[in-house]
Amino acid sequence: MTTALLEARDLSIHKGLRQLLKDVTLCIEPGDLWQLAGGNGIGKTSLLRSFARLASIEVYGDLSRCDDVLYIGHSAALKGAMTPRQNLKYHPSGLCTPTDTEIDEALAAVGLAGYENALTARLSAGQKRRVALARLFLPSGRLWLLDEPFTALDVAGVAVLEQRFQAHAQAGGAVVFTSHQSAELGGLLSVLDLEQFRGD
Amino acid sequence: MTEARDIDILHYCRSQTVRHLILILRSPSEMINPLVFFLLVIVLFPLGLGPDPKQLSILAPGILWVVALLSNLMICMRLFVDDLEDGSLEQLAMARVPLSVAVLPQLTASWLASGLLLSLVSPLFGLMLGLPLDVAPVLVASLLMGTAIMLLLGAVGAALTVGVQRGGILLALLILPLYVPVLIAGTRSLNEALHGGDPTVALALLGAGVTGGLLLAPLAIAAGVRVSLQL
Numbered sequence: 001m002t003t004a005l006l007e008a009r010d011l012s013i014h015k016g017l018r019q020l021l022k023d024v025t026l027c028i029e030p031g032d033l034w035q036l037a038g039g040n041g042i043g044k045t046s047l048l049r050s051f052a053r054l055a056s057i058e059v060y061g062d063l064s065r066c067d068d069v070l071y072i073g074h075s076a077a078l079k080g081a082m083t084p085r086q087n088l089k090y091h092p093s094g095l096c097t098p099t100d101t102e103i104d105e106a107l108a109a110v111g112l113a114g115y116e117n118a119l120t121a122r123l124s125a126g127q128k129r130r131v132a133l134a135r136l137f138l139p140s141g142r143l144w145l146l147d148e149p150f151t152a153l154d155v156a157g158v159a160v161l162e163q164r165f166q167a168h169a170q171a172g173g174a175v176v177f178t179s180h181q182s183a184e185l186g187g188l189l190s191v192l193d194l195e196q197f198r199g200d
Numbered sequence: 201m202t203e204a205r206d207i208d209i210l211h212y213c214r215s216q217t218v219r220h221l222i223l224i225l226r227s228p229s230e231m232i233n234p235l236v237f238f239l240l241v242i243v244l245f246p247l248g249l250g251p252d253p254k255q256l257s258i259l260a261p262g263i264l265w266v267v268a269l270l271s272n273l274m275i276c277m278r279l280f281v282d283d284l285e286d287g288s289l290e291q292l293a294m295a296r297v298p299l300s301v302a303v304l305p306q307l308t309a310s311w312l313a314s315g316l317l318l319s320l321v322s323p324l325f326g327l328m329l330g331l332p333l334d335v336a337p338v339l340v341a342s343l344l345m346g347t348a349i350m351l352l353l354g355a356v357g358a359a360l361t362v363g364v365q366r367g368g369i370l371l372a373l374l375i376l377p378l379y380v381p382v383l384i385a386g387t388r389s390l391n392e393a394l395h396g397g398d399p400t401v402a403l404a405l406l407g408a409g410v411t412g413g414l415l416l417a418p419l420a421i422a423a424g425v426r427v428s429l430q431l
Binding site for chain 1: 211212215216218219222223226227283285286287288290291292293294295296297302429430
């Protein structure tokens with residue numbers, strides 16, 4: 001076995017009777033940054049969810065990956081009735097058990113210092129997104145699967161995230177994300193255009 | 201620093217139980233509503249049946265248990281709905297703890313806020329229906345175990361139907377037949393106590409139900425959640 005964090009061979013993804021994607025072959029190694037690109041409805045989210053093993057029934061083919069995965073989907077598992085601090089501390093994925101200082105540092109890193117004890121429901125859409133993304137600043141898994149991480153973020157927020165991606169890749173992790181915008185990731189980025197895998 | 205730390209299952213369960221207790225305390229109506237429903241029905245029965253304490257005390261075991269069952273159903277209908285919508289359920293499936301263990305903290309929190317609370321105040325409701333106070337220990341014990349079984353069974357149905365639009369009726373159809381043995385054993389224990397018999401057989405059946413439910417239901421709930429996440 002290689003050291004790949006994720007290896008997919010001839011993966012095909014079906015939604016109902018329709019084949020979305022076929023023959024997806026991809027090997028993700030430590031230090032990789034992959035952007036899944038393609039038009040609306042082509043299957044970016046479905047592919048990402050199949051990588052996360054959240055859609056096992058309609059995925060065929062070989063998929064092996066490490067266990068150390070962090071997945072952030074469209075809906076970020078935030079509870080409006082809890083504070084950002086509680087949302088991170090009691091996160092249902094339980095990937096890490098962060099200390100209070102780590103949480104405060106992570107929230108400060110995404111520009112939410114001072115909002116630690118506000119109700120999450122009162123935050124703006126972009127701020128909620130930042131709370132979700134603060135998980136990336138906690139000890140948080142080697143392979144990141146992120147669905148549209150840049151939505152609702154302002155320019156500064158996007159820059160912070162791009163820096164975080166690069167730091168993560170340099171530390172031996174890997175990131176797979178879907179996005180419509182092109183990211184500035186200093187030559188580290190590979191783009192996987194899903195158009196070539198379009199199903200029948 | 202990017203490596204996730206190993207998680208200890210006990211620690212995970214504790215932190216998730218705290219999470220759900222915080223959520224319940226932040227919206228106490230979800231906890232209070234089934235209790236208020238219980239109280240309302242208990243208040244209405246004497247009005248409908250007439251205030252004769254003798255007649256009421258004959259019907260009391262059945263009334264108390266049917267109302268406990270229905271308020272349990274109300275709780276089960278809400279069980280995974282919010283978590284599916286806001287993505288918590290899929291994050292739960294991503295936890296590096298078996299999903300069958302990961303669903304338990306939520307059930308524990310729900311039971312503490314509903315079953316436990318209901319059982320503890322039930323002697324009061326029993327008094328309102330003319331149930332003698334010396335039956336109270338059996339009433340509390342049977343409800344403690346009965347609500348736990350019903351929550352476990354209901355959670356199986358809730359996990360299966362959470363992805364279905366307006367799955368409430370479907371849920372009721374699925375799990376009400378499974379509630380019937382619990383209802384029979386529960387009322388049986390009360391009737392025995394009321395008429396000077398031995399309630400231990402019925403209580404032992406309920407205890408066996410809790411044990412079996414705790415062993416098997418989490419597996420079924422986990423399978424149901426996985427199915428619901430595909431939809």
